Amino acid sequence: MAIALTTLVAEAQRYLNAARISDYCPNGLQIEGRPQVRRIVSGVTASQALVDAAVAAEADVLLVHHGYFWKGENPCITGMKQRRLKTLLSNDISLLAYHLPLDVHPEVGNNVQLAAQLEITVEGPLDPDDPRSVGLLGSLSEPMSPRDFARRVQEVLGREPLLVEGLEMVRRIGWCTGGGQGYIDQAIAAGVDLYLTGEASEQTFHSARENGISFIAAGHHATERYGVQALGDYLARRFAIEHLFIDCPNPI
Known part of the structure; x- marks a missing residue:
């Protein structure tokens, strides 16, 4: 067809x-x-x-x-x-x-799709007062150590993430796929135990360490594989046409 x-x-x-x-x-x-x-x-x-x-x-x-x-x-x-x-x-x-339309969509968006992969329950926007914020806030069903959560990220995404390990167990999480490291301040203000994104900047380490939270950079490409797959699947179902996702690995 x-x-x-x-x-x-x-x-x-x-x-x-x-x-x-x-x-x-x-x-x-x-x-x-x-x-x-x-x-x-x-x-x-x-x-x-x-x-x-x-x-x-x-x-x-x-x-x-x-x-x-x-x-x-x-x-x-x-x-x-x-x-x-x-x-x-x-x-x-x-x-x-x-x-950005694919980052923020509530069903096929990169952020909600990554949450589903990592078993994070979405609670709402990272900063409800900032309409430009594309990050999300959520929680795990049971607390995990930062290293155990990092292992989950590695198993799901197929690459070892960069982990800045805090002292607290991880339950409340903020995240933004891709190059969302700049939203770490919003995550800290929201009271997260861990902030997850794709990339890291030099100052990200200090923000995490000095504010007592864990931080994970899991790869820009790796964190943004799922939204486009979900959108392709939606369009294929909607119109009864074929859809094939092709992953061209990127370590960044």
Whole structure:
């Protein structure tokens, strides 16, 4: 079965409420390919490796979290950017990308999907008074030591996380996938035992240590694999088309 590209894009836009979210890149259809869609390939970042894999998988649409055309980047179509775009255009593959709308969605968002993977019960936003905050606050059913929770993260995500170990047992957790280390201050204010994100900055260590909480950096790519899979599955079910998630491993 096939669905019109315009119909697929319209449903993704509606479902994610993308038009209402201010972002650093255009959300939605970034590159237009063939008008009919039978197969979606999804992945975290529209790297050349993923683009090539989408070609090999005979995708009609490549659905990603990290697409192209970020604010402040050089707009010239040269080098790496030219090669990626040329591959998509020459193979008539559409690129559909959602950044912040995919982070914050209450059903397929990266943050809620990561919580499900790690068995964290979502309680609400990390900072309910800050509309720009995309992080979440939640809890474990039973307290765990920081090292035991870090082992759970490693087992689920398949990579050893960076752990700054605090003294307290972990029950209350704040988190934001990807490059969300800057939200650690909101997490501290919310009274968490541990803050989890993808990346770490130099000052993150000091914030965690001096405020007596644990901190885990589990990888930008690793923490953001689940939202795009869930969105691809939703669209595939909605329109009875094929969906294949392809993971191109990234240690960062």
